[in-house]
Amino acid sequence: MELVQLKQLVVIAEEKVLSHGAERLNISQPALSRSIQRLEDELGLPLFDRTKNSMVLNEAGAAIVEEAKKVLSDADALLKKAHALKNEEKHIRIVTCAPAPLWKLSAELGAAFPKIKITSSMPDEDSIISLLLSEKAELAIVRKEIESEAISTLPLTEEQLCMRIPLTDELSKKKSIKFADLAGKEIREYTKTGFWHKVHRDLIPGAVYIEYDDIMVYTNVINSQNPLTFVTELANTHSQNPAGAVTVPITDEEACAHYRLAFLKKNEAALRGIVDFSAKSARGW
Template sequence: MELEQLRQLVAFAEYGTLSKAAEALHLSQPSLSRTMQTLEEELQGKLFVRQKNRIVLNETGWIAVEQARKVLSSAEELAERVRLAERSRQSISLGACAPVPIQDLRPLLRELYGEITVSAELRDTDEALLEGLHKGEYQMVVTHQKPPEDEALFCFPYREEHLSLLVPAGHSLAMLPVIHASDLANQNLLLYSEIGFWTQVCREKLPEAHFLFMNEWDAFGDLAGLGAFPCFVTDAFSHRTQAVNKVVIPIEDRDFQTTYYFVCMVQEQEKFRELITRLKEKRFRTEPL
């Protein structure tokens, strides 16, 4: 029995007739008919009710179709896992919930594993990251919440991030010593679109604010430094915040502070032992703004 025979059986079930299935599979109708006959012989059971110029699946045939779909799905999963395993030998894939972890880990990964390609992907939710980790899409992820208890996962908190607001010196908010979410109601705020879970935080916690989204980082940086709109800045890289006639005001709400968790599969812990040691030794600290 071959997978191609099962694919043709499933196609017949989906299209309903030999002619339509053969057309979809780019086969001749006699060829598909022979495959169905051969499959019956190999399974040692009748799968079809044969009528004049037509065949239809019988009860046994539908059972065969159901099982064939499961076999094909398992075969696809096998092939995907092999591809991911081979790719993991040649590259390291990182998934993160925000830009800061990518900027933390990518240089370290390149330093420690210089001969291996490092790829990084930003995702909006921890759930998507953990699902990707379990599926082998990522070899490590960084979440903004501690993952649920799972014996298959190794994790530890490695740094914090606090957001502040960068405000033009002449803005009405500039005189405030700290910012609360309520202060930003009806304010026009400049927001970079690729910030992972922070986008959802801003939408949920600042429902009355008006956001001007930008997806070009260079243009966003220019406008943030020179424009009239307040924008968010992070204490993770405060030394990069250089803007004339701007005031940085801490946001006091806990919703705009987070702890990042490094997560990998337990069986990969030894492989990334040196990285984990470096992360723990480095002890990333937030910088005063």
């Protein structure tokens, strides 16, 4: 006896006509008839009253259909439990084009799924799609639409870039600025910012950068010296102004990143709980 036979039996009972059941199950009518005959042989009793032109569920068949529904329901519950256990023990690899959404997402997932092992990396943005397709990552945070039939994406969150400006700088009097306003300025920058690192250099002509690879050193410097530096609300740096500085938004189109969560379509069922949770959590960031 196979679960597929029980499903076939239930479908026939629901459709009441063998040909309709075969069409719904996408198999031929003779193949469906043979499968049900094998089930009857194994059970040792007929489930249908047959005539030359019809096949009607009998009393025994109706009783077996109800039991079959219970078995199928239990089998479905078993599969859901197995998927839940698999998710609990899952190793999720996340690649990202920028650090801030990854920091948020990793913290949320770690709290909600403590048994999941999460590892992450921030590769070159152009390599993210290939990492997904080669299954070297389960999830990806991207800022561009992905033109691949194998990959699904959904909106995650956005990040608005701002500038922390000391009050001694004339730009501190502005309500907003453009990248061009920062031309020739000395800017302190944390270098591990993914695609933002290139955006700064492409759009701010002649800026002088003092770079920091260590986040702790960088944080200490900007808090103690009050220099020009980039901040965002998503990275939790937007409102942390020391005395003598203000935060001013950068209004260029390129200063706002719209992030999406990407994953392989074939893995969607296995990742559904994590993906749904991520999207829901991101709405509150």
